[in-house]
Amino acid sequence: MKNATAAAGAFRTKRSLNLINNRLFTAFVWGVSAAIVLFILALLYLILQKGLPSLTWDFILGLPSEIEEGGGIGPALFNSFYMLAISLLIAVPLGMAAGIYLAEFAPDNKLIGFVRICVEGLASVPSIIFGLFGIALFVEMFQIGLTIVGGAISLAFLNLPVMTRVTEESIRAVPQELKQASFALGATHLQTIRRVLIPTAISGLVTGICLIAGRAFGESAVIILTAGVTTSGEMWDFNLLSPGETLAVHLWYVQSEAIVPDAVAISDKAAAVLVFVILLFNIVFRIPLWIKERRSK
Template sequence: MRPTTAERNPFSSGRSMNRLRNHIFTALVWSIGITVILFIFGLLFLILKDGLPKLSLEFLYGLPSEIEEGGGIGPMLFNSFYILIISLIIAIPLGMAAGIYLAEFAPDNKWIGFVRICVEGLASVPSLIFGLFGIALFVELFEVGLTILGAAVSLAFLNLPVLTRVTEESIRAVPQDIKNASFALGGTHLQTIIRVLIPVAQNGIITGICLVAGRAFGESAVIILTGGVSTSGEMWDFNLLSPGANLAVHLWYVQSEAIVPDAADIAQKAAAVLVCIVLTINLLFRIPLWLSSRRLK
């Protein structure tokens, strides 16, 4: 009697079963990925379909109206960029410096381990807590009121833990051989960090900056508590002590508190502007990475 295929090769049935499981798992991953992508595009479509066709320059640069319809979002849009830039100017150097210290200079002991746990905990703390901290610092201690300065610094505090952890993990992910090669060529520790570690880790660092920038631009809880729900009423107000309501706060205010007749239209258009700008910020941060990767190829 001739032996069957399974008897001649006892591992063939196991390979067939593994191949079947691999196909099932691949199909499952593809299905989940496509579903998530379709959900994201569907969400973007729902947000943009009503507001995007109605946008105009008058709306983007116009002053808001409390009673009459047809108001714009000019001061709030300016405050959004102004607060974002100030917060990034504060958060990026401090966050990167802290991350580089933890990755390259901090000793490996229980105290530094506790510091890392605290940083990770702060990265997951709700933004409302940082808003309350901003009130305690700027409103009660310094008595400057609800201002652009308070909103920007509070946002910087909100983003610091994330930037610190992202920078530290990106620096640690650089292969040790690259670092040793820099030392072998006579580079100092500082030169190795500036010319080797940071350029190699720039993908992760820029991704972290991109995430915190998008979060800061769309933040509302911190701004409401530290910047207020109003503006000075001027389009280009660079005074750091002016009220600091941004676009996200205005969107919340129009949707919940405003009495203007076209509140729904203003909310739809403001939401479309907010989403488009956040997507643009992500794209602008990605362009240097794409150009760098193409040069390397």
């Protein structure tokens, strides 16, 4: 009887201790999460409050100035969107195709395992390495100089491993029951991928596209080495062989090399535009997902 009572008391004591530890750990996790969120919000506020209030359309669409104050970011902003669109047109289809192949068709052997290791390694390679590769390919081999097409394709190379890994993991995360049910209804493998796997994994795929879009839009090292630090001087220049300074590169140039009197004001406003556009990407890409979720409820 005494042994049973002692055991029950020890169990209650241990349970109470576990509850206390669980609450302490939960409080710690919430505290760390709240601190990170507050830090991010404070950083965004610090960047946006310096630049957004003084933004004007003349600055957003105006031509940059090398000497006089009052220059804009029009050509650099246009080049950012232009090169982003070209890089996404290359990286997204190829990355999704490679990820679907690795998830659905690739055999489980050492060669494919080595390929996955290589893809993961490329996804973590510093961007300047892809910039050096772009110089070797477009500047030295093809002799086309620092151009928009060279920068856009180099950005696509930079984001291709990331899109491949995100696609593979998103497809693998789809429950096998959905796939087997599709086969049981007579669907082919291609129909199952198109109508079951991709729609189910769309949230992960959109997240991957948001990641590579934000990375490409804010990238500077690759652009400096493959597209240059100047623009053609025209606002809407679609020539792929023109120099391709982007907004991120223009921000770096103004902060480090420019001699204009209002360099600090230009950098503050350019940084605000850069952050605002990247945040806008995440919202725009996720609107269809939010609409889909609301309709499915």
